Amino acid sequence: MENFDVIVVGGGPAGLSAAISAARAGMKVCVVERGDYPGTKNVMGGVLYTQPTNEVVPDFWKDAPLERPVIEQRYGIMSKDELFTAAYRDPAWGQPPYNAHTVLRVKFDRWLAEEAEKLGVMIVPETVVDDLLYHGDDVVGVRTTRPDGDLGAKVVILAEGANNFVAVKAGLAKPLHPDSVAVVAKEIIALPAEKIEDRFCLEPHEGATIELFGDSTDGILGTSFIYTNKDSISIGVGAMVGAMGRKGWSPNDLLENLKAKPYIKRLLQGGEIKEYLAHLIPEGGYNSVPKLYRQGVMVVGDAAMFVNGLTREGSNLATTSGLIAGKVAAEAIQSGDTSAQAMSVYETRLRDSFVIKDLYKFRNLIGLLENNPHLLGEYPEMLNQAARMYFTIDGTPKTEVFKNIMGVFTKRRGKSGLVKDMFKAWRALK
Amino acid sequence: MKLDDKLYLVRFNTDTLNHIKIKNPDLCLKCKDKVCTFICPAHVYDWDEEENRIAVGYEGCLECGTCRVACTDDNILWEYPRGGFGVSWKNG
Numbered sequence: 146m147e148n149f150d151v152i153v154v155g156g157g158p159a160g161l162s163a164a165i166s167a168a169r170a171g172m173k174v175c176v177v178e179r180g181d182y183p184g185t186k187n188v189m190g191g192v193l194y195t196q197p198t199n200e201v202v203p204d205f206w207k208d209a210p211l212e213r214p215v216i217e218q219r220y221g222i223m224s225k226d227e228l229f230t231a232a233y234r235d236p237a238w239g240q241p242p243y244n245a246h247t248v249l250r251v252k253f254d255r256w257l258a259e260e261a262e263k264l265g266v267m268i269v270p271e272t273v274v275d276d277l278l279y280h281g282d283d284v285v286g287v288r289t290t291r292p293d294g295d296l297g298a299k300v301v302i303l304a305e306g307a308n309n310f311v312a313v314k315a316g317l318a319k320p321l322h323p324d325s326v327a328v329v330a331k332e333i334i335a336l337p338a339e340k341i342e343d344r345f346c347l348e349p350h351e352g353a354t355i356e357l358f359g360d361s362t363d364g365i366l367g368t369s370f371i372y373t374n375k376d377s378i379s380i381g382v383g384a385m386v387g388a389m390g391r392k393g394w395s396p397n398d399l400l401e402n403l404k405a406k407p408y409i410k411r412l413l414q415g416g417e418i419k420e421y422l423a424h425l426i427p428e429g430g431y432n433s434v435p436k437l438y439r440q441g442v443m444v445v446g447d448a449a450m451f452v453n454g455l456t457r458e459g460s461n462l463a464t465t466s467g468l469i470a471g472k473v474a475a476e477a478i479q480s481g482d483t484s485a486q487a488m489s490v491y492e493t494r495l496r497d498s499f500v501i502k503d504l505y506k507f508r509n510l511i512g513l514l515e516n517n518p519h520l521l522g523e524y525p526e527m528l529n530q531a532a533r534m535y536f537t538i539d540g541t542p543k544t545e546v547f548k549n550i551m552g553v554f555t556k557r558r559g560k561s562g563l564v565k566d567m568f569k570a571w572r573a574l575k
Numbered sequence: 576m577k578l579d580d581k582l583y584l585v586r587f588n589t590d591t592l593n594h595i596k597i598k599n600p601d602l603c604l605k606c607k608d609k610v611c612t613f614i615c616p617a618h619v620y621d622w623d624e625e626e627n628r629i630a631v632g633y634e635g636c637l638e639c640g641t642c643r644v645a646c647t648d649d650n651i652l653w654e655y656p657r658g659g660f661g662v663s664w665k666n667g
């Protein structure tokens with residue numbers, strides 16, 4: 146049996162960041178990945194934020210395969226064919242040090258794995274980890290599904306993504322619940338660069354993102370996204386598995402519905418579908434976070450449910466948690482103590498970082514939206530109705546227009562209903 | 576584009592071993608909504624009227640993991656295909 150200091154299960158951003166940070170600290174590291182190579186099983190929108198990745202590979206944007214730096218982020222609320230949008234744009238985001246880039250994960254993860262290899266990390270592809278390997282109660286490595294596939298390690302980092310089978314087997318995580326994961330269907334649609342730049346008002350090499358709420362997911366908790374790549378567009382719809390099952394939706398139908406909306410149709414017109422993809426996003430938030438460590442083991446990234454659905458952040462939480470875990474693993478091994486207490490430093494540092502602070506901040510939001518479906522169902526309609534009244538010039542005096550707009554809200558929710566909704570929202574975010 | 580045509584664009588390295596099993600076909604007989612038949616983004620599950628059971632076309636599985644979470648009776652045994660087999664995205 147071959148032995149390592151650290152074995153990382155899964156070669157996504159969490160696992161590769163963990164591997165790189167442990168290798169930098171002098172550890173002998175192995176990443177076990179079930180795909181042909183890191184990246185071939187991975188799907189994201191995807192917006193990759195600069196700051197955490199820059200900590201993994203400084204100035205990564207000089208070499209990494211990135212699509213476009215994001216200079217505009219648009220949010221929209223949809224109701225049938227109506228759409229209310231608002232956007233923030235800053236061309237400075239198109240220059241170093243950048244805020245975020247769009248990426249395609251097959252290319253990006255492969256590149257990151259090659260960076261890890263340069264630091265001596267061994268990547269073992271085409272290999273599924275089935276379980277941890279124990280000696281008594283102590284974790285001493287991993288068991289893979291290959292014949293004679295045991296690998297020894299002083300510390301194992303579980304970076305297996307949303308389908309966290311190993312963490313569940315190890316008793317750290319509970320099986321996924323339909324109300325805490327979203328399924329996303331996504332397409333890559335090829336379009337010439339000039340068309341993308343014209344339609345999204347971009348200079349060559351600049352990128353833009355759009356997130357849509359409301360009717361684009363039929364009022365189900367979730368979002369739709371449209372991101373510009375170099376010469377393609379990523380479009381997807383993600384919605385909670387439980388609610389989708391209850392409403393009878395299929396992910397592909399939700400996506401087709403979105404693509405048929407007037408504004409969206411025009412953005413995609415003439416494009417050619419290159420790939421159709423699907424993936425889970427763990428959206429259960431703080432309350433779904435599993436136990437993060439035990440003797441010789443840490444759980445990072447999506448496997449630990451580190452996703453902030455509201456702000457579509459996942460890869461950055463994965464990267465940051467991976468970096469911290471890799472470092473804690475090295476420190477523990479160097480001091481000869483891989484006990485649960487030594488591993489608990491990982492959780493302490495995570496709690497001091499944005500990862501758990503943000504998840505905690507939004508901990509009540511998912512429950513609020515799930516228990517109050519009208520917030521995602523009726524409010525988008527009301528907002529668009531109000532906007533229509535405000536922008537319609539038909540001789541109605543403005544005093545009356547404002548009264549009618551207020552009437553829309555009070556008629557549908559009642560005065561006390563409105564106050565209650567506002568109070569609930571304030572309480573969930575305070 | 577129809578779903579079948581979209582799936583045609585996906586690159587697979589198909590395993591000869593089936594990685595999806597229905598644990599207890601009798602439960603499916605009593606299952607009202609048959610969530611698996613519509614929530615799977617690749618339409619891997621189909622109700623076979625003649626045989627009165629769920630037919631599983633595992634070869635087209637995109638490995639998202641939705642079905643096993645969505646089945647209301649926890650009746651789907653879904654494991655990863657063997658290493659290197661299954662879906663292999665071109666872009667991700």
Ligand SMILES: Cc1cc2nc3c(=O)[nH]c(=O)nc-3n(C[C@H](O)[C@H](O)[C@H](O)COP(=O)(O)OP(=O)(O)OC[C@H]3O[C@@H](n4cnc5c(N)ncnc54)[C@H](O)[C@@H]3O)c2cc1C
Nearest residue numbers: 155157158159179189190192274305306446447459460463
């Ligand atoms: C459609 C979509 C859009 C998204 N958009 C964004 C976005 O715009 N911005 C953002 O920041 N985040 C986004 N996210 C979230 C982001 O993709 C994840 O948070 C991030 O990929 C998590 O990284 P990870 O390394 O923890 O897991 P993953 O990226 O899922 O990597 C897990 C790896 O482990 C491997 N693996 C799993 N099990 C085993 C096993 N048993 N043995 C061996 N290998 C195994 C897998 O093959 C995979 O390579 C999006 C997610 C989806 C699905």
Ligand code: SF4
Nearest residue numbers: 603606610611646650
């Ligand atoms: S949802 Fe589960 S129980 Fe129902 S038909 Fe499908 S596999 Fe059978």
Ligand code: SF4
Nearest residue numbers: 615636637639640642
């Ligand atoms: S894992 Fe996803 S694609 Fe595969 S059968 Fe289940 S729902 Fe369908």
